[in-house]
Amino acid sequence: MGRTKDFDPDTTLVAAMELFWRKGYEATSVQDLVDHLGVARASLYHTFGSKHDLYLRALDHYTAQGADGTLTWLAEPGPVLPALRAGFRALAQDYARATERNGCLVTNTTVELVPADESCTQRVTVAYDQMERDLTIALLRAGAQGELAPNADPRALARFLVTFLQGVKVLAKLPDRTRLVDAIEQALRLLD
Amino acid sequence: MGRTKDFDPDTTLVAAMELFWRKGYEATSVQDLVDHLGVARASLYHTFGSKHDLYLRALDHYTAQGADGTLTWLAEPGPVLPALRAGFRALAQDYARATERNGCLVTNTTVELVPADESCTQRVTVAYDQMERDLTIALLRAGAQGELAPNADPRALARFLVTFLQGVKVLAKLPDRTRLVDAIEQALRLLD
């Protein structure tokens, strides 16, 4: 059946994702990818199609592996709010302390390529919707468990958290990220 | 003294700003600028220097004219919180209802060019700091006027609002922006 690949497509995809994540779509040239991935030009095109296709694959991989701050810990049994607080604090801390200030690939894609790029628009919309849904479900459970004020609106709170988190992921690119610690503590006060 | 300019540099700068705002830095070519501005290639370079210089000029113009949501209404005498609420609601409504979903040039610059571009990093940092300062001053005044809870932290609240607003400016690029209305109402609850 012919020669086997000298490279692992999954590993290469991760490397491409990292480069797009750091430099953005337009600023990343195919030459950059060839240099950084250590994979031949022709192999890239044969395996992944075009540069744009590769970007979509990288974006899919990013959301699939939950690199945008997976919310799986929301579904664990027990009290919701303590877990949510701890998770959000950890997430913000990660963004505030990361040595590489790349932000979030979903957020970056939204700002750089939405709304002009329809494929990307559809993908980030799915990601945001999923995030909102996960948070809404968790907050509904919190309400049922008596953890929320009676007049709290779980879906509105979830929408707020999704929006606020995008702000965190923008300011995570700045040199000074001390702002984020204050901001997240205030945001979490809404869950009291 | 030679021939006079056939174009108004200020008008041209505004047109360039709009194009960068809509398409981003990398995706906007000099050819795009020539076509959209109706100004000769050589004139652009003679008047503004390089493409990068023009972008910085456009960014400066954007922040100077307060297109990123000027907060001048914060300094007006009288109660702070009603004005702040109304201003933030109006800002979010503008982003939610705008036909062109370009977001905010400062936010877009932060995501696309920070931290790699030092000139842009410095400029957006100044813009965020100024916004935080304006909000902090207003909230300090609100506290002095008894509008805030005794344990409220004006600077932390200001930092929260700056961060949250970046999230609004990201999600303002999505086709469906109903999320923003819920989000802003929740955010404003922190000022109760």
Added chain:
DNA sequence: CAAATTCAAGAATGATCGTTCTCAAATCGG
């Protein structure tokens, strides 16, 4: 009006863009 100066339009620059092609080396199934 004449000379000086600056304009606008676009050709031309070399570099780089994304993509395709060539081709020899490598590895598979039979």
Added chain:
DNA sequence: CCGATTTGAGAACGATCATTCTTGAATTTG
């Protein structure tokens, strides 16, 4: 081991990139 097939390295593609230069027309000053 052999024909088939796919690999990797890089040349080559036309297009476009940001920038500079050439050219002739337009406008000002003297």
